[in-house]
Amino acid sequence: xxxxxxxxxxxxxxxxxxxxxxxxxxxxxxxxxxxxxxxxxxxxxxxxxxxxxxxxxxxxxxxxxxxxxxxxxxxxxxxxxxxxxxxxxxxxxxxxxxxxxxxxxxxxxxxxxxxxxxxxxxxxxxxxxxxxxxxxxxxxxxxxxxxxxxxxxxxxxxxxxxxxxxxxxxxxxxxxxxxxxxxxxxxxxxxxxxxxxxxxxxxxxxxxxxxxxxxxxxxxxxxxxxxxxxxxxxxxxxx
Numbered sequence: 001x002x003x004x005x006x007x008x009x010x011x012x013x014x015x016x017x018x019x020x021x022x023x024x025x026x027x028x029x030x031x032x033x034x035x036x037x038x039x040x041x042x043x044x045x046x047x048x049x050x051x052x053x054x055x056x057x058x059x060x061x062x063x064x065x066x067x068x069x070x071x072x073x074x075x076x077x078x079x080x081x082x083x084x085x086x087x088x089x090x091x092x093x094x095x096x097x098x099x100x101x102x103x104x105x106x107x108x109x110x111x112x113x114x115x116x117x118x119x120x121x122x123x124x125x126x127x128x129x130x131x132x133x134x135x136x137x138x139x140x141x142x143x144x145x146x147x148x149x150x151x152x153x154x155x156x157x158x159x160x161x162x163x164x165x166x167x168x169x170x171x172x173x174x175x176x177x178x179x180x181x182x183x184x185x186x187x188x189x190x191x192x193x194x195x196x197x198x199x200x201x202x203x204x205x206x207x208x209x210x211x212x213x214x215x216x217x218x219x220x221x222x223x224x225x226x227x228x229x230x231x232x233x234x235x236x237x238x239x
Contacts, residue, residue, distance in 0.1 A: 001049060003048050003049065003052060004023070006049065006052060006206070007023070007026070007052050007056070007057075008023075010052065010053065010057045010205045010206050011057070011060070013205045014057070014060055014061060014063050014064070014205070015063065016060060016063060016091055018090075018091060022090055022091060022093075025090045025117045025118075025119075026056060026087070026090055028116065028117060029082075029086060029087075029090070029113060029117060030048060030051055032109075032112065032113050032116060032117075033051070033081060033082075033113075034046055036109050036112075040105055040106075040109070042080070042081040042106070042109065043055070043080075043081050053204060053205070053206045053207055054204070054207070054209070055081075055083050055087070056087050057204065057205055057206065058083070058084070058148075058173065058204055058211065059083050059084030059085075059086075059087035059088060059148070059173075060084070060087055060088065060091055061173075061202070061204070061205075061211065061213065062084065062088065062146065062171060062173075062213060064200055064202065064213060065171065065198060065200050065213045065215045066144065066169065066171060066215065068088065068091070068092040068095065069092065069094065070094070070095075070143075071094050071095070071096070072095055072096070072143035072144055073095075073096045073097075073098075073141065073142045073143050073144070074088065074095050074096070074097045074098070074142060074143065074144045074145070074146060075097075075098050075100060075138075075142045075144075075145045075146070075160075075163050076088075076097065076098070076099045076100065076145075076146050076147065077100055077129060077145055077146070077147040077149060077156075077159060077160050077163070078100070078101060078102070078129070078147055078148075078149035078151075078159075079099040079100060079101050079106075079110070079124070080101060080106060080148070080149075081106065081109070081110075082099060082109075082110050082113060083148050084146055084148055084173065085097055085099045085122075085146070086099070086110070086113060086117075086119075086122075088146070089119055089122050090117070090119070093119075093120075093121075095121070096121040096122070097121065097122040097123075098122075098123055098124075098125060098138075098142075099122070099123070099124040099125070100124075100125050100127065100129065100132060101124070101125075101126065102126070102127065102128050102129075103126075104126045107124045107125070107126040110124035111124050128230060129159040129160070129227060130159070130227045130228070130229060130230050130233075132163075133159070133162040133163060133226075133227050138163060139162055139163065140162065140163065140164065140165050140166065140218075140221065140222070141163065141165065142163050142164055142165060142168060143164075143165060143168045143169070144164070144168060144169050144170075144171065145160045145161075145163050145164050145168075145169075145170045145171070146170075146171050146172070146173070147159075147160055147170075147172050147173065148172075148173040149172075151233075151234060152181055152184075152185070152237065153172060153174070153178070153181050153182060153184075153185035153188075153189075153214070154184060154185040154187075154188040154189075154237040154238055154239060155233045155234045155237045156172055157170065157172075157185060157188050157189050157192055157194065157216070158188060158192060158226055158227045158228070158233040158237070158238060159227055159233055160172070161189070161192040161193060161194055161216075161218065161222050161226070162192070162222045162226055162227055164194075164218040165218060166193070166218050166219070166220060166221055167217070167218060167219075168217075168218050169215060169216060169217055169218065170194060170216040170218065171213055171214065171215055171216065172213075172214050172216075173211065173212075173213060174211065174212040174213075174214065175209070175210065175211060175212075176210050176212075177201075177210060177212075178199075178212050178214075182196070182199055182214065184239055187238060187239060188237065188238035188239070189216055191223070191226075191238055192222050192223075192226055192238075193218055193219060193220040193221055193222045193223075194216045194217065194218055194219065195216065195217050195219045196214060196215070196216050197215045197216065197217050198213075198214070198215040199212055199213075199214050199215075200212065200213045200214075200215070
């Protein structure tokens with residue numbers, strides 16, 4: 001299969017053009033991911049076609065709801081193997097990015113990727129969302145927070161909204177039909193200082209998989225009590 005052609009066709013659907021260097025970085029990232037995946041669990045998706053569609057294109061689909069051609073600061077919450085953060089950074093090198101994950105082994109992998117891919121203005125940090133959110137260096141310091149983490153939206157919003165500047169955005173990536181989840185999260189998002197501007201439901205290019213990007217604007221500061229202590233946001237979500 002012509003993976004390069006497939007990748008560029010799918011990028012075209014998102015109106016994204018990459019230089020030869022950026023394209024090389026994506027394929028190098030794929031190699032690093034698959035190599036490391038042999039010794040630690042980073043992803044269940046390993047076939048190149050699937051990685052292109054379900055990791056790379058999925059990560060870049062944020063362009064459907066947000067102009068990424070800006071000099072903005074981004075936090076990728078619970079980044080895992082680097083999604084959506086690293087694809088965003090490769091495609092939009094003007095962004096300044098922080099990758100946050102609670103597993104140190106993944107942070108070591110991400111730092112290797114950053115070095116091997118020659119990426120700048122990006123750092124990977126190890127820790128819990130609840131802890132960094134209390135740090136003045138990180139609280140309400142980002143123009144955009146993104147997350148592909150699997151937590152329900154009310155919980156995820158409590159972890160992510162404290163990092164977003166007033167007038168910035170939180171954009172979580174969701175799979176499938178999330179109407180019920182969206183409805184149950186409205187109270188939490190309002191309490192945390194957010195307003196849902198848009199829920200963009202679409203099929204992931206090249207697949208029949210349903211996706212939703214939720215565009216949440218930060219309209220007022222998050223009360224200092226949030227996020228609550230470790231485990232509370234998931235065990236006792238704001239409903």
